[in-house]
Amino acid sequence: MPRVGLEDRHYMHEDRPSSPVGGAVLAPSGLSTTARLIIANAVVFLAWQFLPGRIMAAHFTVGWDGLVHHYRVWTLLTSAFSHMDFWHALWNMLFLYWFGPDVENAYGRRNYLFLYGAGALACSLAHVAYEHAFGHDLPALGASGAVMAVVVVTAILHPRRTILFLFVIPMPLWLLALLKVLGDLSGALTGGTGVTHAGHLGGAAAGALYWAWARRFGPPLDAGRGGPGLLARLRRRWKARRFRLVPPDPPEPGGPKVDAATKQRVDALLRKIHEQGLDALSPEERRFLDEASRRFRK
Numbered sequence: 001m002p003r004v005g006l007e008d009r010h011y012m013h014e015d016r017p018s019s020p021v022g023g024a025v026l027a028p029s030g031l032s033t034t035a036r037l038i039i040a041n042a043v044v045f046l047a048w049q050f051l052p053g054r055i056m057a058a059h060f061t062v063g064w065d066g067l068v069h070h071y072r073v074w075t076l077l078t079s080a081f082s083h084m085d086f087w088h089a090l091w092n093m094l095f096l097y098w099f100g101p102d103v104e105n106a107y108g109r110r111n112y113l114f115l116y117g118a119g120a121l122a123c124s125l126a127h128v129a130y131e132h133a134f135g136h137d138l139p140a141l142g143a144s145g146a147v148m149a150v151v152v153v154t155a156i157l158h159p160r161r162t163i164l165f166l167f168v169i170p171m172p173l174w175l176l177a178l179l180k181v182l183g184d185l186s187g188a189l190t191g192g193t194g195v196t197h198a199g200h201l202g203g204a205a206a207g208a209l210y211w212a213w214a215r216r217f218g219p220p221l222d223a224g225r226g227g228p229g230l231l232a233r234l235r236r237r238w239k240a241r242r243f244r245l246v247p248p249d250p251p252e253p254g255g256p257k258v259d260a261a262t263k264q265r266v267d268a269l270l271r272k273i274h275e276q277g278l279d280a281l282s283p284e285e286r287r288f289l290d291e292a293s294r295r296f297r298k
Helices: 033-050 053-060 064-069 075-081 086-107 109-133 144-157 173-190 197-217 230-242 260-276 283-297
Strands: 162-165 169-172
Touching (some): 033 086, 053 075, 064 075, 064 109, 075 109, 086 109, 109 144, 109 197, 144 197, 169 173, 173 197, 260 283
Antiparallel strands (some): 162 169
16 A cells, blocks of 8 residues: 555644554553554464464465355455565554554444454455456455555545655545555456455445445444444344233223323333333333233233
């Protein structure tokens, strides 16, 4: 990926929290997600240096043969933590170090990790489909697709941020992301570069879709700063549907009746369950519904 200058990064500004080694490493609650991802990539890089290559290739590269014929579905994700070449690993981790904290600050740790995984998955699937479509089966590895997703989201969030392309040329971040996408598009059309351009484009698409999803529905997971995300809301709706109110038998003549205030509160609590799920009820509200249910049955 193109080189980026440090002068305009988040940890170079006084209005952002930073540590002696950069904001991507330390967070108020310990290691940031960016730091954990970098460590995971570093561990797999070291494994390539000391473990048998055939074992690493089988479990940390993704290709049509391994995925379809050997059912190694985990390689869709593990390949995104895998680098054999030092410079490949270094540049991917630098870009993650530069741009990852912005995504983590915007969406939270879990959603940032979700984005990395979505970019990795999209990259792997795009690479495998592209290679198979052209009659190839070249396995791929590297975090470039996941990093591309992070870069695209950061460019959308901060399009006017200035970076130094090749450490010399001032350039807005949106232009850097656009040039990278156009370069990968050209590479995918021409082929023969030894770079998984289709995978990079898959990661970029995942980043754009993630941003659009988060803007429309909120972050995918419920740890973001925009309130409960789409998955959390769907989970609550599913739980609410599982709770069914069974109509009680008609009361016997002269039997006990339920007063209007109780009926009104029961209706309000049932609406709350429908909108927010059964887990939203307090212990007192649960006891009230249990007691009201027994009174309805009498």
